[in-house]
């Protein structure tokens with residue numbers, strides 16, 4: 342038995358491997374067979390894998406890192422990436438195939454599952470039984486856990502974001518690089534990214550990578566009432582994040598939305614103003630190190646689940662906070 | 670002219686408290702109500718606008734019991750022309766089953782000479798979040814697929830698809846026919862006007878029998894997580910709380 346993890350390169354992240362990949366590797370080690378036989382597949386990096394990526398893989402206990410040197414894989418094409426992943430499953434005889442529950446992780450796994458005609462479970466938080474395999478996964482935006490039987494070979498699962506804290510393996514792996522060969526057809530590359538356009542006037546990575554996020558919900562009261570929220574975010578060197586109500590009302594653009602259908606954030610501080618803390622919003626902000634809620638309603642879930650709270654009108658609280666902070 | 674099929678799912682509205690059925694087998698939407706998944710509202714909007722531009726038609730499909738007609742009518746009210754209900758108990762169907770049932774409808778339309786150039790589904794349903802119906806469907810139909818589509822433009826026999834990522838917008842250019850899974854954020858779903866609602870009320874709904882024997886999703890049971898214990902520290906009320914709040918910010922080291 343062994344576990345194969347799809348790791349995603351991330352040029353922005355420390356060491357070139359996304360945080361989600363490290364979380365997924367950590368969880369994979371706890372899966373049946375994961376501690377004894379952990380392998381990973383890296384798709385999309387052409388040429389020899391980065392030393393930093395290898396170091397991370399070693400630290401996470403990965404014994405074999407499968408790569409494919411075909412240049413056509415450099416631009417993302419889910420079906421082609423899935424083919425490489427499938428070849429790595431064959432090469433290592435993996436019993437489990439897992440990836441982070443990111444858009445790419447889910448998409449690549451779904452192609453593997455479809456090709457092989459086996460089931461796939463998304464947003465898994467734990468393997469609860471080995472034989473037959475049963476996993477527990479988040480449904481309904483994280484409010485409910487579903488227990489599912491996962492038949493099929495390999496058992497395919499994506500891991501819910503922030504379900505585990507990434508930790509180094511007690512026994513480092515060798516991270517031996519092994520090439521897998523695949524024959525890519527035209528069909529594998531029909532749906533391939535042709536170009537990447539930088540975002541105009543806004544960048545999600547500013548939000549997902551921010552150390553401080555000042556959040557605003559319906560309580561802000563209108564599109565023209567964000568001045569204090571923006572000023573505080575600027576004063577703290579952070580980004581503005583909003584609830585879905587705010588984007589649905591057209592007060593702010595979608596790329597600022599935090600939550601199940603928005604971005605998942607993990608800042609040191611999330612200062613949530615006028616946000617109720619519905620489960621779909623919580624799904625995107627629960628990994629914040631510290632949450633401070635500013636809300637008129639002391640019973641709002643955002644208040645009861647926060648570390649600190651101020652009760653009151655955000656339009657009275659924020660100006661006072663800005664005055665108290667003064668100039669930097 | 671592009672004829673579009675858009676697939677929608679009836680899901681419990683979980684914006685309030687989530688309640689399970691007494692046997693714990695599914696989410697009970699009887700009190701909160703039901704809705705269409707958020708991504709699918711955007712898919713309907715995309716379908717209506719791309720078909721509108723090219724003079725094509727929009728067919729909306731759902732797999733479900735008689736109650737799910739409500740979601741079909743919601744789509745008819747904002748621009749879909751025809752509606753098909755695959756008559757089934759949706760809970761008995763796993764994602765692979767749903768994909769197979771949709772594929773059958775697509776194939777039979779194709780056989781009768783009225784195929785779909787574009788099939789849209791939601792990226793993942795609001796309740797199960799499976800992320801795979803569209804991709805499985807594409808494999809069954811042997812068509813290209815892009816997941817997470819937010820903006821879609823058709824020119825001739827190709828479709829330009831835009832997907833928002835942290836790094837920016839990824840652009841795809843595919844030949845039709847194709848399958849797309851739609852993600853919220855690229856378009857604003859329109860609201861139904863009165864005439865749309867009236868038309869939707871009277872529109873005929875085609876009911877078809879599923880051509881698959883469902884294998885199910887492997888669901889063994891559900892449990893609602895208890896609310897986490899509150900350990901909130903109140904820093905005060907109103908503007909008077911500002912000094913204490915700033916003190917906490919300084920302790921945390923987030924003040925520059």
Ligand SMILES: Cc1cc2nc3c(=O)[nH]c(=O)nc-3n(C[C@H](O)[C@H](O)[C@H](O)COP(=O)(O)OP(=O)(O)OC[C@H]3O[C@@H](n4cnc5c(N)ncnc54)[C@H](O)[C@@H]3O)c2cc1C
Nearest residue numbers: 558559560584585600601602603615617621622637638655
């Ligand atoms: C499929 C699906 C996906 C979803 N995805 C997301 C998502 O990604 N992100 C997301 O955020 N939501 C999402 N939602 C919506 C979610 O369920 C909630 O409706 C939404 O988060 C509520 O936003 P809100 O807290 O701003 O508004 P409300 O729930 O209306 O809360 C407003 C809060 O502001 C407080 N308030 C009012 N006035 C003031 C004031 N002057 N000062 C201080 N406080 C004040 C109120 O006490 C209240 O707590 C999703 C829903 C569905 C069904």
